[in-house]
Amino acid sequence: MIDNGDFQAYYLRRIGVVTPLTVPTTKKILEPVAEVIAADISAHEPAPVYSETPSETPSGGSESITGLEQVRQAALQCRDCSLAESRTQVVFGVGSECPDVLFIGEAPGEQEDQVGEPFVGKAGKLLDQMLASLNWSRNNVYIMNVVKCRPPANRNPLVEEVQACSRWFDAQWAALQPKLVCLLGKVAAQRVLGSDASLASLRGHWHEYRGVPVLVSYHPAYLLRSPTQKARSWQDFRVLAGRCRALQAAEASSR
Numbered sequence: 218m219i220d221n222g223d224f225q226a227y228y229l230r231r232i233g234v235v236t237p238l239t240v241p242t243t244k245k246i247l248e249p250v251a252e253v254i255a256a257d258i259s260a261h262e263p264a265p266v267y268s269e270t271p272s273e274t275p276s277g278g279s280e281s282i283t284g285l286e287q288v289r290q291a292a293l294q295c296r297d298c299s300l301a302e303s304r305t306q307v308v309f310g311v312g313s314e315c316p317d318v319l320f321i322g323e324a325p326g327e328q329e330d331q332v333g334e335p336f337v338g339k340a341g342k343l344l345d346q347m348l349a350s351l352n353w354s355r356n357n358v359y360i361m362n363v364v365k366c367r368p369p370a371n372r373n374p375l376v377e378e379v380q381a382c383s384r385w386f387d388a389q390w391a392a393l394q395p396k397l398v399c400l401l402g403k404v405a406a407q408r409v410l411g412s413d414a415s416l417a418s419l420r421g422h423w424h425e426y427r428g429v430p431v432l433v434s435y436h437p438a439y440l441l442r443s444p445t446q447k448a449r450s451w452q453d454f455r456v457l458a459g460r461c462r463a464l465q466a467a468e469a470s471s472r
């Protein structure tokens with residue numbers, strides 16, 4: 218196990234930060250962060266409001282679709298929104314079927330659309346490195362997107378696309394039963410938390426969704442564009458790992 222003193226340096230080295238920023242390491246670790254980075258993550262565009270709407274039953278009259286593989290097989294056939302016209306394939310998700318931590322991004326990009334797996338390419342490689350710094354991998358977490366098909370030209374998914382795809386999101390969530398969730402980027406954070414708040418204001422404290430603790434962090438693609446923020450992503454992942462360890466310890470002691 219890596220102790221806190223070594224963890225920051227190890228993490229930053231794994232994700233390519235040579236000269237780390239000075240970041241707080243106190244128990245109030247996340248609280249000042251939103252203020253510090255507010256200017257860095259100022260919104261560049263009006264944020265659509267993704268309201269939390271009741272999901273319909275997955276298409277095809279599939280009330281009985283509950284297992285993850287059943288949900289996946291049904292979702293692969295979905296043509297419930299216009300993204301079905303331009304996609305190569307549905308990008309469902311990857312990882313453990315009973316994950317402690319569920320990572321959620323916004324939508325597949327070009328490479329994900331080709332490969333059929335979320336978070337591949339440079340951003341995916343960075344996410345893999347971030348996971349590895351916690352001794353995690355794609356095999357013991359689960360990674361998925363809010364929207365399962367690639368929006369043309371990598372634009373943000375439209376509100377109606379998010380709402381159409383919420384049936385798969387909800388079925389996937391129910392099958393996975395995650396213990397902790399990390400939302401990667403603004404779109405995922407706004408969709409799951411039903412908020413139009415900025416990433417800066419959503420990041421830095423725990424939220425709850427359907428009884429599950431939720432943390433908001435940066436999308437790896439944003440970190441590639443703004444590498445100075447990699448150091449601050451360490452704070453989020455450290456907090457996430459700490460809570461995961463606490464959950465696992467509590468489960469072990471209750472057996």
Ligand code: SF4
Binds near residue numbers: 297299307365366382
């Ligand atoms: S984005 Fe979701 S709702 Fe739209 S076609 Fe793909 S799987 Fe279906």
